[in-house]
Amino acid sequence: MTAPLPVRPPAEPATEKATGTPGQKPPSRLLAPLRQTGQLFALALAVARAIFRRPFQVREFIEQFWFVASVTILPAALVSIPFGAVIALQVGSLTEQLGAQSFTGGASVLAVIQQASPLIVALLIAGAAGSAICADLGSRKIREELDAMEVMGVSPVQRLVVPRVLATMSVAVLLNGLVSVVGTLGGYFFNVIMQGGTPGAYLASFSALAQLPDLYVGELKALIFGFIAGIVAAYRGLNPRGGPKGVGDAVNQSVVITFMLLFAVNMVLTAIYLQIVPPKGG
Secondary structure (H helix, E strand, O other): OOOOOOOOOOOOOOOOOOOOOOOOOOOOHHHHHHHHHHHHHHHHHHHHHHOOOOOOOHHHHHHHHHHHHHHHHHHHHHHHHHHHHHHHHHHHHHHHHHOOHHHHHHHHHHHHHHHHHHHHHHHHHHHHHHHHHHHHHHHHHHOOHHHHHHHOOOOHHHHHHHHHHHHHHHHHHHHHHHHHHHHHHHHHHHHHHHOOOOHHHHHHHHHHHOOHHHHHHHHHHHHHHHHHHHHHHHHHHHOOOOHHHHHHHHHHHHHHHHHHHHHHHHHHHHHHHHHHOOOOOO
């Protein structure tokens, strides 16, 4: 008679392939937003460090700069006119009730330069250019072009993300000046023509209340908002889920996340500015 074959004990089931550690429980879904937030900040830090590394993709930067500017200049100019008009009409009505019509120009122009102009620029860049950047990177990701670049030793962050983020920042700073000028002219026209204000009082109140730091903080906000819009769009484009449908979902998520971050950062920057820079004549 032949001896019976030894029976092997059943193998222990693998608990989690992603961790690679036997016996370790899968991470909780509650930690997923924290991980994504950390990955977003890690990408922002990697982009900030890669900006100063060689070689710099000059051609890619010029192409992305032209694309972002071409899709945002006309909408920004068209949006800033009614936006400045609404601010001028609302501030003019309020100052008329308070008996301070002479300060209508300064109040409306400061509102446009400090708050409205950077937000208009950032929202348009996030909605028009940011969605296109996210869709482009997401399509490259699902076609495994980014993986092929990493295999060849080319960093996708330095090759693709850095030129796009710099393009959004540069266009945001330049476009902020255009929106500020157009919005101020729109507010001037509606205040003087429709509300019967005087041009001299409008300009005098502006010179009495405005100061150079007001323009500086508007440009700084535009620079930071452009950076945020580019980073969020790039992050969601580099991490799509579920194939082509996931790319569309990533585009929607990038726009919503950017809008939420812009308003939160704008609140923080405004609070810091009002604490650091004293008002003119104060």
